[in-house]
Structures are given as structure tokens and as C-alpha cells.
Amino acid sequence: MKNIVLFCAAGMSTSLLVTKMQDAAKAKGEEAEIAAYSIAEMDSVIDKADVVLIGPQIRFQEKDVKNKVDGRIPVDVIDMRDYGTMNGEKVYAQAVKLIDENK
Structure with missing residues (x-):
């Protein structure tokens, strides 16, 4: 599972x-834990x-x-x-690509 x-x-x-990204993951049949936090919680x-x-x-x-x-x-x-239009599919794809490149 991707975090x-x-x-x-x-x-x-x-x-x-986050909700739109979760929908994008679900549509692809992938499991992902996606959450948003304040930068202060880093x-x-x-x-x-x-x-x-x-x-941004x-x-x-x-x-x-x-x-x-x-x-x-x-x-x-x-x-x-992508942020302004809340394009969850593109942002999810960005995250997955980064994870895959980091393996």
C-alpha cells in the first residue's frame, strides 16, 4: 500500500x-493511504x-x-x-510516479 x-x-x-486522489486510486484498483496535514505537523x-x-x-x-x-x-x-482544479487523478499519478522512481 502506498502512503x-x-x-x-x-x-x-x-x-x-485527498478525496479526489482516493477516488483515482480506487478507480485504478490500487490501495493507497492518502492524507493531508499542516506543514507544522511534518x-x-x-x-x-x-x-x-x-x-503550491x-x-x-x-x-x-x-x-x-x-x-x-x-x-x-x-x-x-492541478491543485487549483483539484485534479486528483493527475496528482495521484504524480505521487505514484515519484514512488516508482524511488524504488
């Missing part, structure tokens, strides 16, 4: 995107993640997150258009 973690400013704005959840996606509104914190994971897992910023 996908999304970070945003407060953990609230990504909740709809220390308590990051060790369980297979991949971390960052909301906090893209400036990408370096901090990458330093925290120290290359153990992939980290990327969600495309602003």
Missing part, C-alpha cells in the same frame, strides 16, 4: 484533493510516508521538507493548475 502525504499551510485546503507524520507532495502555496518550504527526509523519500510540489 501519500500532502502538506499545505493548515491541512484544510487539500482535504478535497515531524509527526513524515516518517510514515512513501512520498510527500507540497501544496507553501512551495517555499520544499527545501526544508527535503532536508528533513534527507533523500529517504521523494518530495515534490503539486502543480499549481
